Amino acid sequence: MDTDVQHRREAAVSLPTNDPNWWRDAVIYQVYVRSFADGDGDGTGDLAGVRAHLPYLKDLGVDAIWFNPWYPSPLADGGYDVADYRDIHPQFGTLREAELLIAEALALGIRTIIDVVPNHISDQHPWFQEALAAAPGSPARERFWFRPGKGEHGDQMPTRWESSFQGDTWTRTTNPDGTPGEWYLHLFTPEQPDLNWNHPDVRREHEDILRFWFDRGVAGVRIDSAALPVKDPDLPELPAGPAAPGTHPHLDRDELHDIYRSWRAVADEYDGTRILVGEVWLDDAERFARYLRPDEMHTAFNFDFMTQPFSAGPLRASIQRTLAEHAPVGAPATWVLSNHDVTRPVTRYGRADSGFAFARKRFGTPTDLARGTRRARAAALLVAALPGSMYIYQGDELGLPEADVPRDRIEDPMHFRSGGVDPGRDGCRVPLPWSGQHPPYGFGEGAGTWLPQPDGWGPFTVAAQDARPDSMLRLYRDALALRRANTDLRTEHLEWLELGADVLAFRRGEHVASLTNLGPVPIHLPAHRGVLLTSAPLTDDTLPPDATVWLEV
Known part of the structure; x- marks a missing residue:
């Protein structure tokens, strides 16, 4: 080294x-x-x-x-x-x-x-600038996808691949003498030439x-x-089907x-x-x-x-x-x-x-x-209650x-x-x-x-x-603090609870349940020992629409 x-x-x-x-x-x-x-x-x-x-x-x-x-x-x-x-x-x-x-x-x-x-990489990266200045077939161009165009005059793109950003996936270069040159591949914008991962340098x-x-x-x-x-x-065309x-x-x-x-x-x-x-x-x-x-x-x-x-x-x-x-x-x-x-x-x-x-x-x-x-x-609150990273x-x-x-x-x-x-x-x-x-x-x-x-x-x-206890920021802080402190929310266990077609309910660990009401009417909460956190106020032990609650069960 x-x-x-x-x-x-x-x-x-x-x-x-x-x-x-x-x-x-x-x-x-x-x-x-x-x-x-x-x-x-x-x-x-x-x-x-x-x-x-x-x-x-x-x-x-x-x-x-x-x-x-x-x-x-x-x-x-x-x-x-x-x-x-x-x-x-x-x-x-x-x-x-x-x-x-x-x-x-x-x-x-x-x-x-x-x-x-x-x-x-960027078209301003030294590698690509070197490739543009080099002749077709040169080692500098092998780190990218330079190809001659199709058609009698090479004025057609090498493939009809589709861009993630819409538009074309090939851009034609200009030779030092001003004549049209090879094309290069970019699945995104022309300023982002694709690298050739078959090349050891890459x-x-x-x-x-x-x-x-x-x-x-x-x-x-x-x-x-x-x-x-x-x-x-071989840069084949996209298949007609899967x-x-x-x-x-x-x-x-x-x-x-x-x-x-x-x-x-x-x-x-x-x-x-x-x-x-x-x-x-x-x-x-x-x-x-x-x-x-x-x-x-x-x-x-x-x-x-x-x-x-x-x-x-x-x-x-x-x-x-x-x-x-x-x-x-x-x-x-x-x-x-x-x-x-x-x-x-x-x-x-x-x-x-x-x-x-x-x-x-x-x-x-x-x-x-x-x-x-x-x-x-x-x-x-729903995603903060799910097992895994957030x-x-x-x-x-x-x-x-x-x-x-x-x-x-x-x-x-x-x-x-x-x-x-x-x-x-x-x-x-x-x-x-x-x-x-x-x-x-x-x-x-x-x-x-x-x-x-x-x-x-x-x-x-x-x-x-910061000054509002019901703000979104305070909700996130409270949720992340509970997630960190409560061992049930740190496990990889999830058990679904069946509380109706419009309710996403599951149990985490031994003592935590998360309920999200995605329906149009309030729902009654199941038996529980306490409310850990809620995204909206509860009324008479019911969870309103468009709300999540974490319960101690």
Whole structure:
């Protein structure tokens, strides 16, 4: 091992080793750095802002923070177009500040999880710039997917693959003499060229990136679009029907598992459990579970639950399906109500269609925010009572609604690549309100924010909710404190209770029951010794609609 690396590893932040299973029931808070808190007054969130608010996260009761990409990036896709994995975006701070943040958070008992994006890099990354300058067939181009076009003049894309962001998946280059050149593959935007994971440089580089951050005390890695990186080297067209398992041209290919086994081996080199968390969107339960085998990822995001409507039948089916998927490999489930890509729960649950799908997003969809807030409170207690780990997207603990971002301020490429039909994801990325009655609501000392905050967000601020015992923030704090203190809520046991078709009821451990009323009328509570916590006031021992209660039984 290189001497400098050895010294750094010896000096790296040492993670506690007394709980190797910390991740199995952890509460993990997602920080979208640009929108969390602004420490230097330029209108953009940064690491200084996060460091200043670490006590807030400690009081909230989280076990870890997951940071969206904080690396140097042109921000063509919110930082998921990474130009350099070994530094911090200048708008956010410095590498030294990141090291201090990791250490300061750990001193408060909060671990750090970072984001790695293996499918692609930025078109400004040195590798891709080298490839553009190189000739067709050169070694520099072999790290990507450069191909000649089809047709007599090569002006047709090599495949008709579909982009996750709508639009084309190939962009044609221009040769140094100005003539049209080869095409390169990008499953997302043209600024995000896909890497060729059949190339040893790509594999070696990402293992080195993991070590770079583990050496600095990072406790885990969230793997973006984890089922996408490997492609069929023949680049065939998409099949007309469902592909045989493992044979899709660019999704869930069997070769992925060797990659993640090598990543797990790197993580296991370090003291303290360093976890791998996959963003895995798959309908096939057996294929999903493969990523969670003991020598691969520790956990994977459960998107199925997040997309369900606020209805007892679909939610119960999703919970049962999720637990069944994880059981064969002994991995804990993860529960999440939203993230930086998804319409916020308060808005989503107030709509007639309270589920979520990217294809259904439209401007001006009406919502009942009062109803959505009641349901978001109920859903928060519901997921906090389920066995496994829980993710909280920043601002959900404040009950923030989706913001209406003016069209001329939208930055999200999903909006532009949809031809302006999709409002994009900026509405859930608006900077957080901390205090005061007017923008920037204590987000920073400057007058503006990188995305505009709505007027009327004064009641949503942390300061305002601190003072209200019935606020969403207080509900989250109380729920996480009970979850941490009550051993029944830390077990992996769940036993369903049958209390009617509109009620989600289950027992945790010996003495805790969770009931969620998703029907139109109040329900009578079963026999119990006491009420631990409720998302809405109880009346005459009944639970109102759109509410959850935790009972001591």
